[in-house]
Amino acid sequence: MKNPLIILMGLLFLAALPGFSQAIYEDERYVPETDPLVLEKLSQWQDIKFGLLMHWGAYSQWGIVESWSICAEDEGWCRRPDEDYTAYKKRYERLQTTFNPVKFNPERWAKAAKDAGMKYVVFTTKHHDGFCMFDSKYTDYKVTSPACPFSTHPKANIAKNVFDAFRDEGMWVGAYFSKPDWHHKDYWSPEFATPDRNVNYDPAAYPDRWENFVQFTHNQIMELMSDYGKMDILWLDGGWVAKKEKDVILKAYARRLENSSTGFIKAQVINQDIRMDELAAKARVKQPGLIVVDRAVHGKNQNYLTPENRVPEATLPYPWESCIISGGGWSYTPDAKYMTGRQAIHMLIDIVAKGGNLLYNIAPGPDGEWQQGAYDLLKEMGTWIKVNGEAIYNSKPLYPYKEDKIAMTQQKDGSANFLYLASEGEKMPSKIVIRSHKPVSGAEVTLLGSDQALKWKAEDDGFVVNIPAKQRNNPPCDLAWTLRVSQIVR
Known part of the structure; x- marks a missing residue:
């Protein structure tokens, strides 16, 4: 850590200079x-x-x-x-x-x-x-x-x-x-x-x-x-072009000097x-x-x-x-x-x-x-x-936002989207497990790009979705797949 007295002396000296900035x-x-x-x-x-x-x-x-x-x-x-x-x-x-x-x-x-x-x-x-x-x-x-x-x-x-x-x-x-x-x-x-x-x-x-x-x-x-x-x-x-008060300039200099290994700072801060x-x-x-x-x-x-x-x-x-x-x-x-x-x-x-x-x-x-x-x-x-646009546009974050390889978003109609991020060369798995959310009783779970309802069951605080072989062998897209749940437990 730099000597606080040296920093203070430097600030006082520089503050007296016209046009000083950092x-x-x-x-x-x-x-x-x-x-x-x-x-x-x-x-x-x-x-x-x-x-x-x-x-x-x-x-x-x-x-x-x-x-x-x-x-x-x-x-x-x-x-x-x-x-x-x-x-x-x-x-x-x-x-x-x-x-x-x-x-x-x-x-x-x-x-x-x-x-x-x-x-x-x-x-x-x-x-x-x-x-x-x-x-x-x-x-x-x-x-x-x-x-x-x-x-x-x-x-x-x-x-x-x-x-x-x-x-x-x-x-x-x-x-x-x-x-x-x-x-x-x-x-x-x-x-x-x-x-x-x-x-x-x-x-x-x-x-x-x-x-x-x-x-x-x-x-x-x-x-x-x-x-x-x-x-x-x-x-x-060009965020450096902005109104700067003197106390902001001095604090900025202190931060930069504290983080400098040599005490030399390349760019100024000017009001x-x-x-x-x-x-x-x-x-x-x-x-x-x-x-x-x-x-x-x-x-x-x-x-x-x-x-x-x-x-x-x-x-x-x-x-x-x-x-x-x-x-x-x-x-x-x-x-x-x-x-x-x-x-x-x-x-x-x-x-x-x-x-x-x-x-x-x-x-x-x-x-x-x-x-x-x-x-x-x-x-x-x-x-x-x-x-998969339904899971992207008009969406809001859904806590905890991500678990393992699954990202989450939600829509204003109460539906939720669980996006499975495929590894390089990975094929769609036969089961997808979500631990942090659970569909309401009777909720419909589908794969975006397909109208077929998927079978699911509750498991602890989450649920498991079964993906039929027909959809695994002919997925609607590559790289990431989205499970849409019509309603989740809040």
């Missing part, structure tokens, strides 16, 4: 929403369970992690080639001049997503590098600029065409938008060095410059809320008040009931939380969504290896049984196409969901 990771607290329209929308969102996330930008041409290679933070996953930083950044920004995804076909994506059972899409309108995949009038660093060869294409306004295609398939749409903008001169000013992901000057020392950036951010988001049709979700990334309350209110004037996800920022503007590339160990006491990479990275990876259907379906079941949603990331390539592995995976998931 990167913090917000804990998973939750402030419930009060707007009745948002609450209704959020309840509906919790029922649809399965969505698509797409990271796509000019960076896909290099097959690198999105945006991060121009950030000076020294991490293995975003490290640049061994070359001059300034030259690299200029070369990165010139990717705009060669981005030409002529195979862009959002209608094909939307159909594949719908057939897979997905109910909503979240699309990257702008990542941290500031390159806009929509026709913003507040910047020339965009796909519709004459500097970009794709600007002459009929579908040059990529975000608009994505949103329209997915809406036409009856899906919800959400706009991913990065609050930091590393291209904007009032975020990363050319007058100063850029030591990390944060604004590279003290907003308190340059309030006019920071206000210019706040207005720029509000203006771009309001373009998306005004000119791109019905919007269901505003999904904001970057983007006026989220005002922004959310303006957005909801244009889009009543809009779900706002100000990721990793504790407060009322984080309507649901977003565990990244992980599934929580248990249920969480608030709305949540695991955003997970399906294959490769968040952005396009050449020859990406995708999850197997079994891995993806079991993960979806695990998330839903714990009360969450799955936002599954697929990264388009520089030509505007998905890799075949993505289509194959979604097709396999869709085949399974067509049989």
Whole structure:
């Protein structure tokens, strides 16, 4: 454990420095929403369970992690080639001049997503590098600029065409938008060095410059809320851009210093008040009931939380969504290896049984196409969901959520679903035992995908179901099988 006196002295010294800040990771607290329209929308969102996330930008041409290679933070996953930083950044920004995804076909994506059972899409309108995949009038660093060869294409306004295609398939749409903008001169000013992901000057020392950036951010988001049709979700990334009080900064520094083996901390924490309350209110004037996800920022503007590339160990006491990479990275990876259907379906079941949603990331390539592995995976998931969707959509957790290889969900009509997660190559067993729940007397037990009632008997606090050979030899699906019980003992 670090010496508390040394930590205190360090805090007092740093607190006296203008603009001191330190990167913090917000804990998973939750402030419930009060707007009745948002609450209704959020309840509906919790029922649809399965969505698509797409990271796509000019960076896909290099097959690198999105945006991060121009950030000076020294991490293995975003490290640049061994070359001059300034030259690299200029070369990165010139990717705009060669981005030409002529195979862009959002209608094909939307159909594949719908057939897979997905109910909503979240699309990257702008990542941290500031390159806009929509026709913003507040910047020339965009796909519709004459500097970009794709600007002459009929579908040059990529975000608009994505949103329209997915809406036409009856899906919800959400706009991913990065609050930091590393291209904007009032975020990363050319007058100063850029030591990390944060604004590279003290907003308190340059309030006019920071206000210019706040207005720029509000203006771009309001373009998306005004000119791109019905919007269901505003999904904001870059949680370090947030209002930070001095005591929060100091506590964050203490935590980071306590957990540092060297005493050196890479990223700062700076008070970057983007006026989220005002922004959310303006957005909801244009889009009543809009779900706002100000990721990793504790407060009322984080309507649901977003565990990244992980599934929580248990249920969480608030709305949540695991955003997970399906294959490769968040952005396009050449020859990406995708999850197997079994891995993806079991993960979806695990998330839903714990009360969450799955936002599954697929990264388009520089030509505007998905890799075949993505289509194959979604097709396999869709085949399974067509049989078992009743156990997924509109469901709620059923305690204890999982026992051995069986996950559990329940429906509003009182029925319960017990999903048997098959091992690799496993065939359907002749008996399935559930120990934690018991059907009411006379309840009907069926296998989803079949109308035949199954024989069952109570056993201790649970029950045993017999699966006839005919159904075992010709199961309605692979990878996981669902027993539906019309009514269980409460």
